[in-house]
Amino acid sequence: MTELTLVEAVNRALAHELERDDAVLLLGEDIGVNGGVFRATLGLQQRFGCERVIDAPLAEAAIAGAAIGMAAMGLKPIVEIQFSGFLYPAMDQLINHASRLRHRTRGRLSCPMVLRAPNGAGIHAPEHHSESPEAMLAHVPGLRVVIPSSPSRAYGLLLAAIRDPDPVVFLEPTRLYRLFKQEVAEDGEALPLDTCFISREGRDATLVAWGGMLHEALAAADRLAEEGIDCEVIDVATLKPLDGETILRSVEKTGRCVIVQEAARTAGFGAEIAALLAERALYFLLAPVKRVTGYDVVIPLARLENQYLPSVDRIAAAVRETMEASS
Amino acid sequence: MVADVSIPIDPIRFLAPDGELCATAPAREIAAELALTLYRAMARTRAYDGKAVALQRTGKLGTFASALGQEAIGVGVGAAMRKEDVLAPSYRDHAAQLLRGISMVENLVYWGGDERGSDFAVPRADFPICVPVGTQIAHATGAAYAFALRRETRVAVTIIGDGGTSTGDFYSALNMAGVWRVPLVVVVNNNQWAISTPCSRETAAQTLAHKAVAAGVDGVRVDGNDAIAMHHVAARALDKARGGGGPTLIEALSYRLGDHTTADDATRYRDPDVVRREATREPLSRLRSHLTKRGLWNEDAEAKLMRDNAEEVERAVEAYLATPPQSFSAMFDHLFAQLPANMRDQYEEARRFAPNGARHG
Numbered sequence: 220m221t222e223l224t225l226v227e228a229v230n231r232a233l234a235h236e237l238e239r240d241d242a243v244l245l246l247g248e249d250i251g252v253n254g255g256v257f258r259a260t261l262g263l264q265q266r267f268g269c270e271r272v273i274d275a276p277l278a279e280a281a282i283a284g285a286a287i288g289m290a291a292m293g294l295k296p297i298v299e300i301q302f303s304g305f306l307y308p309a310m311d312q313l314i315n316h317a318s319r320l321r322h323r324t325r326g327r328l329s330c331p332m333v334l335r336a337p338n339g340a341g342i343h344a345p346e347h348h349s350e351s352p353e354a355m356l357a358h359v360p361g362l363r364v365v366i367p368s369s370p371s372r373a374y375g376l377l378l379a380a381i382r383d384p385d386p387v388v389f390l391e392p393t394r395l396y397r398l399f400k401q402e403v404a405e406d407g408e409a410l411p412l413d414t415c416f417i418s419r420e421g422r423d424a425t426l427v428a429w430g431g432m433l434h435e436a437l438a439a440a441d442r443l444a445e446e447g448i449d450c451e452v453i454d455v456a457t458l459k460p461l462d463g464e465t466i467l468r469s470v471e472k473t474g475r476c477v478i479v480q481e482a483a484r485t486a487g488f489g490a491e492i493a494a495l496l497a498e499r500a501l502y503f504l505l506a507p508v509k510r511v512t513g514y515d516v517v518i519p520l521a522r523l524e525n526q527y528l529p530s531v532d533r534i535a536a537a538v539r540e541t542m543e544a545s546s
Numbered sequence: 547m548v549a550d551v552s553i554p555i556d557p558i559r560f561l562a563p564d565g566e567l568c569a570t571a572p573a574r575e576i577a578a579e580l581a582l583t584l585y586r587a588m589a590r591t592r593a594y595d596g597k598a599v600a601l602q603r604t605g606k607l608g609t610f611a612s613a614l615g616q617e618a619i620g621v622g623v624g625a626a627m628r629k630e631d632v633l634a635p636s637y638r639d640h641a642a643q644l645l646r647g648i649s650m651v652e653n654l655v656y657w658g659g660d661e662r663g664s665d666f667a668v669p670r671a672d673f674p675i676c677v678p679v680g681t682q683i684a685h686a687t688g689a690a691y692a693f694a695l696r697r698e699t700r701v702a703v704t705i706i707g708d709g710g711t712s713t714g715d716f717y718s719a720l721n722m723a724g725v726w727r728v729p730l731v732v733v734v735n736n737n738q739w740a741i742s743t744p745c746s747r748e749t750a751a752q753t754l755a756h757k758a759v760a761a762g763v764d765g766v767r768v769d770g771n772d773a774i775a776m777h778h779v780a781a782r783a784l785d786k787a788r789g790g791g792g793p794t795l796i797e798a799l800s801y802r803l804g805d806h807t808t809a810d811d812a813t814r815y816r817d818p819d820v821v822r823r824e825a826t827r828e829p830l831s832r833l834r835s836h837l838t839k840r841g842l843w844n845e846d847a848e849a850k851l852m853r854d855n856a857e858e859v860e861r862a863v864e865a866y867l868a869t870p871p872q873s874f875s876a877m878f879d880h881l882f883a884q885l886p887a888n889m890r891d892q893y894e895e896a897r898r899f900a901p902n903g904a905r906h907g
Contacts, residue, residue, distance in 0.1 A: 284684020460886035
């Protein structure tokens with residue numbers, strides 16, 4: 220076991236798969252000599268050569284499109300988009316091609332690619348560097364959307380994403396890249412995709428979160444525990460396809476649910492979870508489902524970003540309101 | 547290495563519109579066997595194309611994009627490619643696709659609204675028809691990279707239209723291909739029209755071939771209505787790519803004699819006199835005149851070819867019309883390698899409301 224940060228865990232997973240499978244290659248901007256702007260690919264070009272760790276021209280759409288062509292011809296490309304705010308030019312390729320190549324050809328061709336991007340706010344970054352576009356991606360049939368919340372989940376889920384036979388968008392919470400270290404087995408064992416993880420067990424209320432927000436949810440659960448409120452915390456991990464059963468089982472037990480999402484509220488992924496609960500958990504609910512989210516505003520620059528992001532205070536307050544509504 | 551930036555404006559042409567052969571015509575293409583192959587393939591494409599439009603007009607086919615007048619481009623390219631090469635076509639490239647072995651039935655099934663038409667029996671690695679204009683250049687670039695990485699002597703070929711050269715994907719993928727020096731051939735079917743927008747409203751560049759210069763890629767202009775020149779230029783670009791010489795951008799000049807698709811009415815925006823004039827330059831009569839002058843073709847051969855083509859097309863139409871419908875489950879079966887567990891209820895809902903007799907799967 221090694222103590223790794225999340226970004227180091229990403230690096231180890233990439234190295235493991237480059238070593239294991241000749242078909243795996245990386246392409247993206249500044250990922251070679253420079254090791255990526257967050258150093259996720261540090262040392263990989265030196266180790267695996269510039270044919271397999273490619274410094275691509277600055278063109279996200281062409282990078283994604285070229286990866287589709289590589290994947291269709293039997294390679295397993297892993298694209299790095301420098302920040303999720305810069306993946307919008309690649310959306311055309313993801314939506315019109317990557318997600319549907321297998322379907323369109325009735326399985327004759329497929330697109331086993333991974334598109335990684337640092338995601339979310341909280342590092343006082345410049346404009347356009349703090350986006351959370353996961354709901355837009357989760358809306359696309361044929362795409363998997365995965366967001367890890369810790370070094371060990373980043374390692375295991377990224378291995379699974381690379382080995383998956385279909386396209387996966389893998390959004391890495393920028394704020395967690397170096398926030399803390401964790402023991403990671405580095406045994407090449409993948410974690411399951413399409414599965415939510417229960418990060419903390421509890422009886423009174425279910426907190427559902429993903430990526431960076433999982434830590435706010437866990438911190439809120441700690442604080443509420445001091446007040447005698449026992450929260451279960453679910454790490455969604457794979458947003459699409461969603462493991463609704465794990466969330467439903469938890470809410471059937473607790474009767475209360477607060478969904479925490481960093482992205483803006485309207486049509487965010489939290490709305491999908493709330494809809495799932497409305498359809499399938501209504502009769503178990505003791506209180507209305509609540510969402511704690513970013514506001515429907517442009518993500519602010521550094522000075523205001525902490526007032527935008529769901530905080531421990533906001534999450535704890537929402538849980539208390541939920542408790543009061545049903546007492 | 548820097549590509550040659552002095553791209554001649556005059557397109558390469560060996561056959562004049564009246565079928566007169568230029569003295570510098572290359573031996574490979576004017577050899578009787580290849581010249582006849584090109585002619586037969588163009589005639590086969592046109593027979594199919596006309597029938598597909600007729601089927602749409604009678605409600606038996608969905609929207610279809612005719613290649614009328616542009617057959618030499620796809621035929622020249624398709625005949626120059628090897629089986630193991632890969633084509634990333636646009637929606638107007640059945641001339642090349644038919645030569646590569648994709649069947650008329652498959653093409654009809656596709657335009658008839660059934661994805662099975664893109665599950666080609668051969669060639670298995672060719673990309674399906676690309677509708678979002680220009681996006682397939684990046685796929686061909688990536689495919690070419692895969693070939694080079696594995697040291698395979700295969701070439702990726704893509705065909706786009708003149709409008710496609712206005713897209714960001716065109717510029718960025720061609721730029722990328724230039725940097726990577728991949729075995730790629732990009733063919734631009736400059737049929738002068740992007741639906742209703744003439745080429746003069748698409749670009750201020752002197753020619754589309756000149757767009758290669760900024761990408762550090764070789765560019766060449768060719769008369770796309772001259773099958774001899776088209777095959778020659780395509781074969782040369784393929785040979786160069788196969789030998790490690792990098793990508794080529796080919797601007798093939800032609801004219802879209804038909805509508806953009808069957809959903810379009812080009813009389814709204816085109817001068818019929820211009821269309822009539824352009825029709826005199828079309829590729830089939832040009833090559834036929836040449837072959838006739840050389841004694842390689844006559845009215846009997848023409849009549850037999852027309853008959854054979856009509857029969858083949860009829861058989862394809864019958865097979866298309868007799869294709870059994872897909873089960874509801876086809877919507878779900880190939881979305882992922884394995885249907886995610888959370889989609890099971892949607893699958894069951896579709897099964898429940900599927901027409902009687904379509905609930906298997």
